[in-house]
Amino acid sequence: MTSTIDEAAPVQRNANRVGWLADLGTALRSGAVFILLAALLFGFSAAEPAFANLGNLMSILQAVAVVAILGAGVTVTLAVGGFDLSIGAIAASSVMAASYAMIVWGLGAIATVPLVLAFGALIGLVNAFLIVRLKVPDLLATLSIMFLLSGLQLIPTAGRSISAGLILPDGTTATGAYDPAFLLIGRTSLAGIVPVSVVLMALVAIALFVLTERTRIGRLLFATGGNEVATRLAGASTARLKMLAYVISGTLASLGGIVIAARVGRGDVSSGGSLLMDAVAAALIGFAVLGKRRPNVLGTIVGAVFIGVLLNGLTMLNAPYYTQDFVKGAVLVGALALTYGTVRSPSP
Amino acid sequence: MPLLHVDALSRSFQSTRALVNTSLTIAAGKIVALMGANGAGKSTLVKILSGVLPADSGVITLNGRTYAPRSPAEAAAAGVVTVHQSTGLVGAAGLTVADTLLLTRFCQRGQPFFVSRSSVNRQAQAILDIAGFDLPLDRDFADLTAADRQLVAIARALANRADLLILDEPTASLSIAESQRLFDILKRLRDGGLAILYISHRTADLQAIADRVLVMRGGTVAGAFERPIDFDAAIETMIGRKLQSARPGIRAPEGPPVFEMRDARLLPGSLPFDLTVHTGEVVAITGVLGAGKSRLLSAIFGNGRLAAGEMYLDGRRHWPKTPAEAIAAGVAMAAEDRHRSSLMPADWPGSSLAATISLPHLSKWYPRGLLFGGRERREAEQAIDRLRIKASGPLAPITSLSGGNQQKVVLARWEAEPSRLLLLDEPFQGVDVGARHDIIQAIRSRSDRATLIATSDPEEAYEVADRILIIDHHSLAAAPGAARGGLSEEIHA
Numbered sequence: 001m002t003s004t005i006d007e008a009a010p011v012q013r014n015a016n017r018v019g020w021l022a023d024l025g026t027a028l029r030s031g032a033v034f035i036l037l038a039a040l041l042f043g044f045s046a047a048e049p050a051f052a053n054l055g056n057l058m059s060i061l062q063a064v065a066v067v068a069i070l071g072a073g074v075t076v077t078l079a080v081g082g083f084d085l086s087i088g089a090i091a092a093s094s095v096m097a098a099s100y101a102m103i104v105w106g107l108g109a110i111a112t113v114p115l116v117l118a119f120g121a122l123i124g125l126v127n128a129f130l131i132v133r134l135k136v137p138d139l140l141a142t143l144s145i146m147f148l149l150s151g152l153q154l155i156p157t158a159g160r161s162i163s164a165g166l167i168l169p170d171g172t173t174a175t176g177a178y179d180p181a182f183l184l185i186g187r188t189s190l191a192g193i194v195p196v197s198v199v200l201m202a203l204v205a206i207a208l209f210v211l212t213e214r215t216r217i218g219r220l221l222f223a224t225g226g227n228e229v230a231t232r233l234a235g236a237s238t239a240r241l242k243m244l245a246y247v248i249s250g251t252l253a254s255l256g257g258i259v260i261a262a263r264v265g266r267g268d269v270s271s272g273g274s275l276l277m278d279a280v281a282a283a284l285i286g287f288a289v290l291g292k293r294r295p296n297v298l299g300t301i302v303g304a305v306f307i308g309v310l311l312n313g314l315t316m317l318n319a320p321y322y323t324q325d326f327v328k329g330a331v332l333v334g335a336l337a338l339t340y341g342t343v344r345s346p347s348p
Numbered sequence: 349m350p351l352l353h354v355d356a357l358s359r360s361f362q363s364t365r366a367l368v369n370t371s372l373t374i375a376a377g378k379i380v381a382l383m384g385a386n387g388a389g390k391s392t393l394v395k396i397l398s399g400v401l402p403a404d405s406g407v408i409t410l411n412g413r414t415y416a417p418r419s420p421a422e423a424a425a426a427g428v429v430t431v432h433q434s435t436g437l438v439g440a441a442g443l444t445v446a447d448t449l450l451l452t453r454f455c456q457r458g459q460p461f462f463v464s465r466s467s468v469n470r471q472a473q474a475i476l477d478i479a480g481f482d483l484p485l486d487r488d489f490a491d492l493t494a495a496d497r498q499l500v501a502i503a504r505a506l507a508n509r510a511d512l513l514i515l516d517e518p519t520a521s522l523s524i525a526e527s528q529r530l531f532d533i534l535k536r537l538r539d540g541g542l543a544i545l546y547i548s549h550r551t552a553d554l555q556a557i558a559d560r561v562l563v564m565r566g567g568t569v570a571g572a573f574e575r576p577i578d579f580d581a582a583i584e585t586m587i588g589r590k591l592q593s594a595r596p597g598i599r600a601p602e603g604p605p606v607f608e609m610r611d612a613r614l615l616p617g618s619l620p621f622d623l624t625v626h627t628g629e630v631v632a633i634t635g636v637l638g639a640g641k642s643r644l645l646s647a648i649f650g651n652g653r654l655a656a657g658e659m660y661l662d663g664r665r666h667w668p669k670t671p672a673e674a675i676a677a678g679v680a681m682a683a684e685d686r687h688r689s690s691l692m693p694a695d696w697p698g699s700s701l702a703a704t705i706s707l708p709h710l711s712k713w714y715p716r717g718l719l720f721g722g723r724e725r726r727e728a729e730q731a732i733d734r735l736r737i738k739a740s741g742p743l744a745p746i747t748s749l750s751g752g753n754q755q756k757v758v759l760a761r762w763e764a765e766p767s768r769l770l771l772l773d774e775p776f777q778g779v780d781v782g783a784r785h786d787i788i789q790a791i792r793s794r795s796d797r798a799t800l801i802a803t804s805d806p807e808e809a810y811e812v813a814d815r816i817l818i819i820d821h822h823s824l825a826a827a828p829g830a831a832r833g834g835l836s837e838e839i840h841a
Contacts (some may be wrong), residue, residue: 210718214720216714216717216718218697219697222692222696222697222698223697226692226697229688229689230690230707232651232671233649233671233681233689233690235672235675237670292695293695
């Protein structure tokens, strides 16, 4: 009897020590992205004092605004257990649509913005129709829509980029021009400090954070992704919830397209090439933020900013541009390893 | 000398002590049943014996040698094999029974790269010869019944000379006839010298085959019972209190019927039947797996359709096209297999105890759409008190609860708002005797609604219901009284 007690005691202590270490490990994992972000900010500021000035920090946020907005949309589709591969193509088509509306149709900013947002929402509805009604798997449905859109945006202009004085396929010359009010979205800063696109990003982030984490609809969106059968048996319409998610995703993608168009001031056929990958990467890095292990809007925004800081700092330190994708990939691999690869204590 | 000797085995998970100085012996050629409420330490013991988990301390001796497997493969090599509850994972659609039997062998090195149908069938037949029963070798695994899958799993486990076979809830999804066949096979294996550790909640099973019963409670073996086994004493040891009859007086149906079905057919070819359920009545529908219990409840809940017939709820026509319509009409259903049908995965939003209860009621409890005000927390606290749910609080992750407590939470979900008709499909799946008792009391304490329960276990039906109906080939065949004698004649005839 004595021997068993003697044996049991150190085991208990061991278990406690292991438990304490595990707690510390969990805390480190949850904060890992923030700790790394702080380290990056500190390191880059030390190496290059110009990094830390307000203008540069704002330009970082401006650079990541579009990716963060699209990433928030990806997060919502991930929450319902889906995946939207068409967001990059929607954003690119929205750039073309905005340019076409203003340059060919001569519309102003007030008409163009809602029109383009409606276009994004419509594509979201088409995605949802394919996925919910026709039961096409989400990846395949949105992949085919991506393909379709990247071709569709070339047709109205016969493959030309859209800028003032565009010659249309029927030989006439377009008479419209970019509305200066529209360009404000991409080119001005509030109080000369905060770019409008950063404000848009913040608004989208707050709205979607509240929607996904603090509302009934958000709970049901996540419930759909967590256990669709259970959600339907609880009386919710999972079809409508999925549709909502794809419409949100499509609308946000077109908002991203509007920001790009307003920044560039023309409709380039090749715009938005890496948007999809960047937005998905931001959403996936977000899984590691605060140890959530699931899609979450806050994480997505932090993920986008993290990549933005890293790329901006490396550029300042004269890292060549062609290393950028490698860096993004490496960050993503690290974040996913942090999310999934950490040992979980088995449940009793 | 005993085959297996476990001495002072302990295992903790952080602050939870799952096994505390557990000691037991198992002799060759015996079927030893392991009973215990959820959380008593059964699974932890099985996981250690089968090499899934290491022990913190203690010694296991197998055949006189120290046994400390570090993986299931090591355990199997030493002669300890385990067949788990979910036999769907044993094989896959597209594989034949013969392929499935040889699956582990295909994974080994040193096997020929090319395989021919005839050599596969020959080797598979050899495996069946060792196990001593027959299976259709060319049948696709997906087409097998749950019972046959179980046998495939057992035959494969026994393919390499095993000394100890561990079976986890093997009859959970078997009909009575299928269980009987399994018991015959197990007895034959035992007579051949195999030791079997049999884990089950069902006393009927244990009565049929156990040579010895070990009862676990609080992480240790609380009692051992030899043949003839006093099951009442064993169950009292298991739940730690006196067993009182869960069954209050049977209530005669009174008042107008709440729910009626007329000339209903579940499938186009099945026989039509009528069904009437009254206010305050608990009706159980029992029948073998695949007899149509779930189909019947699903049709009432709008998650499927009747092939023909009419349904009436409170005299009004009831024809829900979706679960949402059924809920709006006053029907609630806790469907079979709570993990698939009711719970969110771990770490996902909505996986707390409170959120599990609130899921169907979000629009009623939070009409403004924002999740502020703590309504679901208050409702969860009430449910924890009322149903005696063991949890650290309303925000406890649902996965941290034991099976019985999870089931109580699912029941609490559908009791949180009043309903006219509550449908419960297999409400006692993986629920220990103590929690079952609480759930039955909770179900029977309500007189403001009707309750319709589907269960494949006639004992459970007897314990909970005022009236028992038997379903067979998708039709309610007969409606005998709930008297015990009548019941056993009906079921076991």
